[in-house]
Amino acid sequence: MNNKFFNIGSKVKNLGALIVLFVMLMVLSIVSPVFLTVSNIRNVIVQVAVIAVIAEGTTFVCLTGGIDLSVGAVLGVAGVLAAGVMRNTGNTTLAVLTCLGVAVLFGICSGVLIAYGNVAPFVSTLGLMSIARGIAFIYTHGKPISNFPDSFRFMGAGDIGGVPVMIYIVIVSYAIMYIVQQKTPFGRITYAIGSNEEATRLTGIDTKKYKVIIYTVAGFLTGIASLMYVGRINSGHPNSGTGYELDAIAAVVIGGTSLSGGKGSVLGTIVGALIMGVIKNGLNLLNVDTYYQNVVIGTVIILAVLFDRNSKNTNK
Amino acid sequence: MKKIVMVSMILTLISGLVFAKGWGNKSSKTKKNSSSLVFGYAVQDLGNQYWVKAADGVKAQCKAKGITCMVMNANTDPATELSNVENMIEKKVNAILLSPWDSDSGATAVKAANKAGIPVFVLDIGVTSGDYVSLIISDNKKGGEMAGEYMASLLPSGAEVAHITCQLGYVQPALRGTGFTEAATAAGLKIVAKQPADSQRAMGMDVMQNLLQAHPDIAGVFCENDEMALGAVEAVAAAGKEGKISIIGFDGNDDAAKAVQNGRLAADVAQQPYQMGVMGVDAACDYLQGKPVEKTTFVPVKLIKK
Numbered sequence: 001m002n003n004k005f006f007n008i009g010s011k012v013k014n015l016g017a018l019i020v021l022f023v024m025l026m027v028l029s030i031v032s033p034v035f036l037t038v039s040n041i042r043n044v045i046v047q048v049a050v051i052a053v054i055a056e057g058t059t060f061v062c063l064t065g066g067i068d069l070s071v072g073a074v075l076g077v078a079g080v081l082a083a084g085v086m087r088n089t090g091n092t093t094l095a096v097l098t099c100l101g102v103a104v105l106f107g108i109c110s111g112v113l114i115a116y117g118n119v120a121p122f123v124s125t126l127g128l129m130s131i132a133r134g135i136a137f138i139y140t141h142g143k144p145i146s147n148f149p150d151s152f153r154f155m156g157a158g159d160i161g162g163v164p165v166m167i168y169i170v171i172v173s174y175a176i177m178y179i180v181q182q183k184t185p186f187g188r189i190t191y192a193i194g195s196n197e198e199a200t201r202l203t204g205i206d207t208k209k210y211k212v213i214i215y216t217v218a219g220f221l222t223g224i225a226s227l228m229y230v231g232r233i234n235s236g237h238p239n240s241g242t243g244y245e246l247d248a249i250a251a252v253v254i255g256g257t258s259l260s261g262g263k264g265s266v267l268g269t270i271v272g273a274l275i276m277g278v279i280k281n282g283l284n285l286l287n288v289d290t291y292y293q294n295v296v297i298g299t300v301i302i303l304a305v306l307f308d309r310n311s312k313n314t315n316k
Numbered sequence: 317m318k319k320i321v322m323v324s325m326i327l328t329l330i331s332g333l334v335f336a337k338g339w340g341n342k343s344s345k346t347k348k349n350s351s352s353l354v355f356g357y358a359v360q361d362l363g364n365q366y367w368v369k370a371a372d373g374v375k376a377q378c379k380a381k382g383i384t385c386m387v388m389n390a391n392t393d394p395a396t397e398l399s400n401v402e403n404m405i406e407k408k409v410n411a412i413l414l415s416p417w418d419s420d421s422g423a424t425a426v427k428a429a430n431k432a433g434i435p436v437f438v439l440d441i442g443v444t445s446g447d448y449v450s451l452i453i454s455d456n457k458k459g460g461e462m463a464g465e466y467m468a469s470l471l472p473s474g475a476e477v478a479h480i481t482c483q484l485g486y487v488q489p490a491l492r493g494t495g496f497t498e499a500a501t502a503a504g505l506k507i508v509a510k511q512p513a514d515s516q517r518a519m520g521m522d523v524m525q526n527l528l529q530a531h532p533d534i535a536g537v538f539c540e541n542d543e544m545a546l547g548a549v550e551a552v553a554a555a556g557k558e559g560k561i562s563i564i565g566f567d568g569n570d571d572a573a574k575a576v577q578n579g580r581l582a583a584d585v586a587q588q589p590y591q592m593g594v595m596g597v598d599a600a601c602d603y604l605q606g607k608p609v610e611k612t613t614f615v616p617v618k619l620i621k622k
Contacts, residue, residue, distance in 0.1 A: 284399075285406065290389040290391065
């Protein structure tokens with residue numbers, strides 16, 4: 001398998017996104033005196049943390065050439081069910097397990113539908129997105145469930161040594177996923193499935209099983225993101241996470257992972273997430289309308305895909 | 317080709333940011349001196365006309381008073397709302413005006429501002445906890461009373477009327493209901509039914525149809541918001557009773573105003589979001605000048621008739 005070739009390819013694109021990020025940081029620090037302060041940079045990371053964690057899972061899904069549109073809705077339904085358990089039982093552990101369990105369950109459903117049901121990823125996850133969102137509204141009757149003890153809010157609102165727990169979670173999860181991606185057979189197989197699923201299957205690897213595992217892992221990460229979200233705003237909303245799946249995909253794409261699979265890296269994704277966060281934060285500080293932010297982010301996404309498509313052509 | 321794309325990406329970003337800075341508030345270039353104040357308005361959803369008007373009111377009053385104004389849209393996401401408030405704190409604004417998505421997550425944003433020592437003024441909705449200087453909100457109870465009095469003026473004494481409410485547990489709309497009930501009962505109307513329709517037009521229509529079945533002699537209906545009122549209008553028309561039942565809504569949205577003009581709604585109690593924005597800025601200015609500010613500042617509502 002040409003692992004080294006693909007790794008070099010993904011590193012080149014990572015560099016591109018990284019350059020863009022540094023240029024933006026430079027420009028913003030000149031233009032806004034409060035941008036490059038410790039507290040603002042901490043704000044930026046906290047503000048992208050939820051999307052960043054979801055996007056890790058999305059990266060792996062995209063590496064196989066798949067897509068997951070359900071993550072936003074799953075964040076919502078896992079969050080409200082956990083909030084409900086917290087309110088009804090007062091047991092933090094049970095609530096946390098509920099959140100992770102619900103998210104993992106949706107991940108398994110996606111994986112099984114896609115791998116064994118042969119339903120295209122777009123369609124499967126679109127359907128599950130609708131189901132998840134519906135369940136969230138049915139369970140809550142449209143009203144948020146709020147006010148949790150500090151133990152439940154820990155992942156979203158707690159801090160260790162003055163640094164928000166959300167930042168630790170981002171760093172640790174990305175470190176783990178990077179190692180999985182680079183050093184484990186699971187990681188290599190993920191890339192292999194993305195570049196040529198049939199060939200990988202013919203070498204004797206159970207690609208269906210691996211795809212289920214990949215979507216399940218993505219579900220688990222969404223569950224973690226959901227706990228972070230609910231902890232941060234202290235409220236379980238049926239509407240939570242609306243649109244987050246698109247933000248996650250944007251982070252993945254800007255970071256250089258190809259949506260057709262086989263190329264990319266979680267390192268690119270965190271850079272992509274930071275770019276989006278920096279744009280939103282910077283334009284906010286400069287008192288620019290939200291709508292201009294949307295235009296800038298949309299343009300960056302398109303350029304990132306153009307760049308990706310071009311390097312795919314030149315590599316072939 | 318690769319290089320061109322990457323370079324254009326960087327150029328887009330740089331020019332986007334530089335031009336955007338030009339489009340944005342020009343005062344961001346000037347250093348903050350002691351006489352120029354900065355207010356931040358974190359609003360829940362600029363996709364909703366009501367909040368657009370509120371933001372217009374805030375911006376206009378800030379401009380009139382020479383205050384720099386930052387409006388940040390949460391786009392219905394409480395996490396974005398919290399991030400917006402954090403960014404305002406970062407900019408060390410002098411006051412934060414907040415229209416939260418809901419009163420629970422709004423409390424989290426208020427507490428963040430409290431920690432930073434920045435005074436908070438809540439525009440509508442309300443928050444369930446956290447320290448705010450003033451809640452600027454429509455006088456919902458008075459509005460309900462106005463609706464009750466007007467309905468009594470249209471109908472004979474002893475007439476049967478129905479009351480359609482917003483979601484159970486929503487405090488502010490419930491005040492509208494209380495005002496209506498008190499005024500209508502005092503004026504001799506009989507309230508024969510009270511049902512929630514969760515602020516939705518479709519549900520308002522369904523509930524109204526059921527009410528018409530159960531109480532065929534209803535002469536009037538008060539709905540705690542416009543969407544439900546517009547649904548009730550459809551139900552009445554479908555039952556062939558158009559013109560025979562007086563329907564009054566609450567909010568003052570554009571569809572409802574039109575319905576009043578063409579006679580489908582008897583009246584509408586209009587909130588004044590622009591005025592609320594203006595009063596929010598005034599309250600913040602008064603507070604910063606050391607003048608006393610009421611904990612709840614009522615924005616007057618208007619009864620719109622044909």
